[in-house]
Amino acid sequence: xxxxxxxxxxxxxxxxxxxxxxxxxxxxxxxxxxxxxxxxxxxxxxxxxxxxxxxxxxxxxxxxxxxxxxxxxxxxxxxxxxxxxxxxxxxxxxxxxxxxxxxxxxxxxxxxxxxxxxxxxxxxxxxxxxxxxxxxxxxxxxxxxxxxxxxxxxxxxxxxxxxxxxxxxxxxxxxxxxxxxxxxxxxxxxxxxxxxxxxxxxxxxxxxxxxxxxxxxxxxxxxxxxxxxxxxxxxxxxxxxxxxxxxxxxxxxxxxxxxxxxxxxxxxxxxxxxxxxxxxxxxxxxxxxxxxxxxxxxxxxxxxxxxxxxxxxxxxxxxxxxxxxxxxxxxxxxxxxxxxxxxxxxxxxxxxxxxxxxxxxxxx
Amino acid sequence: xxxxxxxxxxxxxxxxxxxxxxxxxxxxxxxxxxxxxxxxxxxxxxxxxxxxxxxxxxxxxxxxxxxxxxxxxxxxxxxxxxxxxxxxxxxxxxxxxxxxxxxxxxxxxxxxxxxxxxxxxxxxxxxxxxxxxxxxxxxxxxxxxxxxxxxxxxxxxxxxxxxxxxxxxxxxxxxxxxxxxxxxxxxxxxxxxxxxxxxxxxxxxxxxxxxxxxxxxxxxxxxxxxxxxxxxxxxxxxxxxxxxxxxxxxxxxxxxxxxxxxxxxxxxxxxxxxxxxxxxxxxxxxxxxxxxxxxxxxxxxxxxxxxxxxxxxxxxxxxxxxxxxxxxxxxxxxxxxxxxxxxxxxxxxxxxxxxxxxxxxxxxxxxxxxxxxxxxxxxxxxxxxxxxxxxxxxxxxxxxxxxxxxxxxxxxxxxxxxxxxxxxxxxxxxxxxxxxxxxxxxxxxxxxxxxxxxxxxxxxxxxxxxxxxxxxxxxxxxxxxxxxxxxxxxxxxxxxxxxxxxxxxxxxxxxxxxxxxxxxxxxxxxxxxxxxxxxxxxxxxxxxxxxxxxxxxxxxx
Ligand code: SF4
Ligand code: SF4
Ligand code: FES
Numbered sequence: 001x002x003x004x005x006x007x008x009x010x011x012x013x014x015x016x017x018x019x020x021x022x023x024x025x026x027x028x029x030x031x032x033x034x035x036x037x038x039x040x041x042x043x044x045x046x047x048x049x050x051x052x053x054x055x056x057x058x059x060x061x062x063x064x065x066x067x068x069x070x071x072x073x074x075x076x077x078x079x080x081x082x083x084x085x086x087x088x089x090x091x092x093x094x095x096x097x098x099x100x101x102x103x104x105x106x107x108x109x110x111x112x113x114x115x116x117x118x119x120x121x122x123x124x125x126x127x128x129x130x131x132x133x134x135x136x137x138x139x140x141x142x143x144x145x146x147x148x149x150x151x152x153x154x155x156x157x158x159x160x161x162x163x164x165x166x167x168x169x170x171x172x173x174x175x176x177x178x179x180x181x182x183x184x185x186x187x188x189x190x191x192x193x194x195x196x197x198x199x200x201x202x203x204x205x206x207x208x209x210x211x212x213x214x215x216x217x218x219x220x221x222x223x224x225x226x227x228x229x230x231x232x233x234x235x236x237x238x239x240x241x242x243x244x245x246x247x248x249x250x251x252x253x254x255x256x257x258x259x260x261x262x263x264x265x266x267x268x269x270x271x272x273x274x275x276x277x278x279x280x281x282x283x284x285x286x287x288x289x290x291x292x293x294x295x296x297x298x299x300x301x302x303x304x305x306x307x308x309x310x311x312x313x314x315x316x317x318x319x320x321x322x323x324x325x326x327x328x329x330x331x332x333x334x335x336x337x338x339x340x341x342x343x344x345x346x347x348x349x350x351x352x353x354x355x356x357x358x359x360x361x362x363x364x
Numbered sequence: 365x366x367x368x369x370x371x372x373x374x375x376x377x378x379x380x381x382x383x384x385x386x387x388x389x390x391x392x393x394x395x396x397x398x399x400x401x402x403x404x405x406x407x408x409x410x411x412x413x414x415x416x417x418x419x420x421x422x423x424x425x426x427x428x429x430x431x432x433x434x435x436x437x438x439x440x441x442x443x444x445x446x447x448x449x450x451x452x453x454x455x456x457x458x459x460x461x462x463x464x465x466x467x468x469x470x471x472x473x474x475x476x477x478x479x480x481x482x483x484x485x486x487x488x489x490x491x492x493x494x495x496x497x498x499x500x501x502x503x504x505x506x507x508x509x510x511x512x513x514x515x516x517x518x519x520x521x522x523x524x525x526x527x528x529x530x531x532x533x534x535x536x537x538x539x540x541x542x543x544x545x546x547x548x549x550x551x552x553x554x555x556x557x558x559x560x561x562x563x564x565x566x567x568x569x570x571x572x573x574x575x576x577x578x579x580x581x582x583x584x585x586x587x588x589x590x591x592x593x594x595x596x597x598x599x600x601x602x603x604x605x606x607x608x609x610x611x612x613x614x615x616x617x618x619x620x621x622x623x624x625x626x627x628x629x630x631x632x633x634x635x636x637x638x639x640x641x642x643x644x645x646x647x648x649x650x651x652x653x654x655x656x657x658x659x660x661x662x663x664x665x666x667x668x669x670x671x672x673x674x675x676x677x678x679x680x681x682x683x684x685x686x687x688x689x690x691x692x693x694x695x696x697x698x699x700x701x702x703x704x705x706x707x708x709x710x711x712x713x714x715x716x717x718x719x720x721x722x723x724x725x726x727x728x729x730x731x732x733x734x735x736x737x738x739x740x741x742x743x744x745x746x747x748x749x750x751x752x753x754x755x756x757x758x759x760x761x762x763x764x765x766x767x768x769x770x771x772x773x774x775x776x777x778x779x780x781x782x783x784x785x786x787x788x789x790x791x792x793x794x795x796x797x798x799x800x801x802x803x804x805x806x807x808x809x810x811x812x813x814x815x816x817x818x819x820x821x822x823x824x825x826x827x828x829x830x831x832x833x834x835x836x837x838x839x840x841x842x843x844x845x846x847x848x849x850x851x852x853x854x855x856x857x858x859x860x861x862x863x864x865x866x867x868x869x870x871x872x873x874x875x876x877x878x879x880x881x882x883x884x885x886x887x888x889x890x891x892x893x894x895x896x897x898x899x900x901x902x903x904x905x906x907x908x909x910x911x912x913x914x915x916x917x918x919x920x921x
Pocket of ligand 3: 034035036037038046047048049050051052063065066
């Protein structure tokens with residue numbers, strides 16, 4: 001029998017599949033290595049240097065996210081040298097980032113603050129004035145870029161290129177003025193952007209943020225309840241999290257934004273399209289129907305109680321059945337409704353009104 | 365999806381979305397995947413990045429054609445010619461998987477003989493696709509192990525939609541691309557729960573779980589379960605119901621759909637609705653159909669109720685309540701229960717979970733699935749016959765569900781309508797990324813509304829020039845059935861002689877123009893081929909870049 005190759009991880013042999021990175025092997029073995037520029041859906045970039053590990057015989061620390069496991073490699077994921085490196089690195093990142101943790105997290109939680117805290121970064125390093133250019137006045141309704149929070153991990157630009165495949169945003173400028181923008185600084189609305197919001201989802205610091213909740217002054221994400229559900233648009237059935245402010249709208253609750261579940265989630269792998277992520281305004285739209293309506297003899301519609309409306313609906317359908325027979329009735333159901341509701345409507349048609357004339361709209 | 369049930373014994377994607385990234389050959393036809401199924405398209409992009417070959421067969425240039433190895437731009441409605449010619453190549457070059465054909469299929473000879481006549485050269489003359497491209501595609505498809513077919517409405521929304529599906533199925537069967545990962549026959553469902561509506565029996569021929577209403581055993585079982593006599597003959601399909609409205613259909617109950625926008629040949633339907641004795645609609649917005657309704661019941665949207673949706677890959681997933689419905693609006697399952705009770709049935713006031721249990725108890729394919737299991741394990745793919753079954757990632761492993769896969773020979777029939785002197789253009793309709801169906805939901809969102817504010821028709825530069833139409837002009841699109849106005853988008857995405865428009869916009873209802881003749885088997889209407897003409901109404905005053913179809917933005921990049 002051929003033994004699968006293994007590495008020595010913090011002294012313990014751990015098998016790996018050829019092609020796996022050290023980060024993947026270590027994560028599978030339960031190690032918690034900090035990362036900032038890594039996302040399993042993207043090609044490794046190895047630029048943030050937070051995931052460095054020590055490899056026996058290598059003179060310098062190596063980025064575990066971008067280093068492939070090799071037979072019998074001896075890898076150390078934590079020791080004083082690595083810890084000192086991480087502390088200095090996170091202190092440096094913090095000095096170029098809004099220092100106040102809570103204020104920084106006006107939208108999504110900030111992975112940088114979280115990791116910096118965990119690795120004992122020094123929050124008191126002299127603050128650097130960010131030179132990265134903001135993108136004020138982009139008239140797109142959804143994506144807000146706040147340069148002061150950006151750490152140039154390029155997760156957003158790489159996502160836009162490698163996953164969404166449209167290359168709407170890139171790293172532009174040089175040196176300390178490097179920032180994220182479209183080519184020629186045009187609005188996302190005029191670019192190849194598809195408003196998928198993936199750049200927001202992958203951003204570790206909230207530099208890319210949902211614009212609408214910020215404009216509306218909604219509570220930050222940490223105060224919202226996440227409800228995992230299935231997108232109501234196309235037949236892919238992506239999983240998504242409705243972020244709800246439960247006390248809003250007199251306790252009925254209000255959807256503040258939609259976030260994507262972590263990569264690896266089935267269905268969708270944590271990706272969403274413009275409809276799934278942003279087209280939820282209809283839920284709380286003032287045009288929603290809120291009371292039953294019943295046609296009056298003069299042709300107008302009048303509000304009715306549920307009892308009246310249900311009685312009228314049942315009587316009307318029964319009347320048609322009496323006059324013309326069961327097959328004079330038709331039931332059109334909807335792929336917008338749940339499986340349970342579709343079960344009930346066909347049972348209603350068949351068992352209560354005696355007809356098989358039931359079909360869901362657009363049977364494709 | 366009747367074609368699929370006949371051929372394979374199940375009407376759904378045979379394989380799973382996640383398998384796409386591992387595929388080596390993708391044949392995408394009649395599916396503008398990046399716009400209609402963006403996240404499935406992402407998996408396709410991922411496969412292509414990995415080195416998979418992608419061939420797109422579509423009358424229009426779409427986003428995917430920009431990364432495809434080959435684009436087969438066929439004349440609309442000539443799919444049978446293209447697909448039969450591919451089968452011809454596979455047969456004549458002996459690329460058939462004879463073991464698979466012998467062990468798992470029947471009727472191969474009928475198709476082998478039927479495709480004799482369909483040489484790539486003749487196909488070139490009719491489809492406009494080069495014979496050499498047809499040959500190469502057929503060879504690559506047949507000789508690649510992980511080769512999958514993906515299609516949507518572009519294949520099914522024709523009077524010969526079921527024929528197209530049979531042709532694709534024949535290709536799958538003769539190459540044995542079934543029962544393995546990253547292969548198969550994969551219809552991508554247009555709407556969130558269209559699969560689930562079919563699963564649950566919202567179809568005139570099937571009880572829940574695809575059990576025929578005219579099967580005596582099934583019929584007896586449901587009569588026993590529900591305790592009432594049931595009608596053993598199949599009912600009318602949607603297309604038939606819509607056509608009979610006001611004639612033999614005198615009472616109509618419509619839940620969650622705006623049939624006046626979504627159904628073809630709207631003027632005729634509106635006439636019928638004026639005649640009808642009683643119409644109930646259950647909706648979240650006052651829609652166009654509401655104008656004719658006697659009773660309007662306010663329902664709840666997906667964020668306001670519990671339940672399940674089934675996606676394209678047969679995965680049953682949870683929908684969870686996040687907020688309360690507005691005002692007095694109620695979950696649709698509550699409303700349906702109330703109506704049944706008012707009509708004298710003794711339905712218990714229940715919960716979605718209990719309703720689901722009742723639903724799957726009599727549906728063997730789904731019996732192993734429950735809310736509790738999904739809560740614990742995540743979405744489950746049917747068939748899942750018992751609570752210990754892990755669900756089925758791809759169908760037909762080790763054999764075909766219905767026993768043997770059935771080959772079905774298909775002869776080309778022209779589309780219902782062909783172009784005429786007065787209507788020389790061929791109109792197809794479809795979806796865009798930014799809107800969804802009648803756009804009642806997406807047009808209330810600022811992003812889609814700004815990226816695609818209004819209706820448009822895509823027209824080829826040569827056809828535009830001869831009509832003195834330029835980009836952004838206001839034009840009239842006419843067919844024998846109606847006339848609508850919208851903006852012209854001059855674009856090479858459509859072939860010469862063809863025009864294309866989205867069906868999302870209420871003020872320019874493409875379905876005033878379309879043909880209401882249904883597919884002979886499924887009743888699915890012909891949204892893809894209708895004879896039309898475009899004329900200038902008013903030239904654009906100050907020509908600015910007109911924000912239109914996303915795909916054209918892509919191409920200008
Ligand atoms: S929203 Fe999507 S397409 Fe637009 S810039 Fe962000 S990642 Fe790219
Ligand atoms: S997020 Fe987009 S791709 Fe996913 S199910 Fe919703 S509409 Fe479809
Ligand atoms: S996560 Fe490895 S270098 Fe950034």
